[in-house]
Amino acid sequence: MKALVTGAKGQLGTALQATAPEGWQVVGVDLAEMDLADPQAIRDVVTREAPDVLFSAGAYTAVDKAESEPDIAQAVNGDAVGHMAQALAAITGGRLVQVSTDFIFDGTRSTPYPVDAEPNPLSVYGATKLSGEAQAGDGAIICRTSWVYAAGGANFVRTMLRLMAERDALSVVSDQIGAPTLATGLAQTLWSLSAVGKPGTFHYQDAGVASWYDFAVAIQEEALALGMLERAIPITPIRTADYPTPATRPAYSVLDTRDTRALTGLPAIHWRTNLRTMLKEEQQLG
Template sequence: MERKRIAVTGAGGQLGRDLCPLLERSGYDPIGWDRSDLDITDAQAVMRKIEEFRPDAVVHTAAYTKVDQAEKDSEAAYSVNAVGTRNVALAAEAVGAKLVYISTDYVFPGTGRDPWHESRETEPLNVYGHSKRAGEWIVSSVHSRWFVARTSWVYGSHGHNFVKTMLHLAGEKDVLEVVNDQVGCPTYTVDLSQAIIRLLESEKYGTYHVSNSGQCSWFEFAKRLFELAGVSVQVNPVTSERYPRPAKRPAYSVFEHRALKANGFPPMRPWEEALSEFVTHYSDKERRGG
């Protein structure tokens, strides 16, 4: 039986680098394109690539993710997250490929203390969130078989992320200050990749919230990380006012996984369990020299 072809944009990022090997192990034939392979803002180049490979599905992970920089350079954020997404969606539709678009918790304002389910109104606080919401709207407008997978607080073995930054800083400092008034859902790239594959294997199109289950503040996240990693460092909680940023962040962006549950997908495991697996895997990798 011929293996289904899956194209992955942004394959050089932290999600793409875990997703492609998992797709292959799951019986697919993935091809990954990073920025050097494909400029998603070039509509002709995108159409040419996708028509040449003719994938059964496209997982669109490529994005402009410089949240603070986007406040000064909104044109770049929209060029990638809106126009680039339109190019990928149109090309995927042209060859009859399913499309998974990776979005973010930043489409929500983060007010209140009720978990955000998929049907709640979006109201981004910053340019990055607005540009990603624009991508969601475009996908649903120009494509017929789409999944929007909103995720949050993503970390993994590759690329830059909060977990790796904390481990690095703990090796340099005895005391760390971590924000305690922003609450959300950490998401391990491996768990996110597995959920994406389950979506691809279905016909249950629509918008999904995909994160590990539970919630924590960045401070609680860091504390648990150091406990699991056996790292001795003092961590002090601080408010967001201590480290002002150009882009506003949602104070509460915890996800409710209503769509996953309603469509019969398995529950996402707790964030603490996923983090424990990451720490074990990452420690082994570091001991092997990368």
């Protein structure tokens, strides 16, 4: 069996390659091998590799920058998914596994979002990812997730570690609630969903909930315990209104993951446990 992974050098793409089940041949491609904004490049790579499963992990993820680059965000997050689905259908009949986001929701709920909740994206990024869901096709597996991070990647955890080492104090938004997600667990879930083979939409996050402020406090506490930081600094909770950004983010984006966990049989691991795991991996990277 053969899998093609887009965004192979990113956090999730790297994790998908690292967690591949025995017996799978995995081919990873990134921008240099397959420009997601180029329909012909997509068709050429799918034709050449003829995968049984295509993990669509590559994306335009610069949420704020997307507000000023809607066309390229749509090409990569939306239209590219349609081109991949069409190429698979025409060439191999393989399965598309599309990774989507909690940002397709508007954050007005106060209980976890089920998969059939009405989407209402607040940003260009969210709208383009929703377009990708629509273009994935009825036979696709769509998995929404949030706040993805991994050792060695470009993410909130590593940014916080750097700022905590450089600054004397930090202010972090406390009124956006969601759940951090370690890329390794997400990758394992995507492989499991692929093995089950049931098309449809699924949700996956690490267990538990947090604000960005909660996440930052935990990062500092865990990093101090591991000796990754020399001192603690004050972290002040602030409102979203105090930290304006070009893109509007949902205030609440906790996803209901119960059906996904029941289907895959994978354990629910709390985000703080996975944070500790990631920090130890980061420490080993030096």
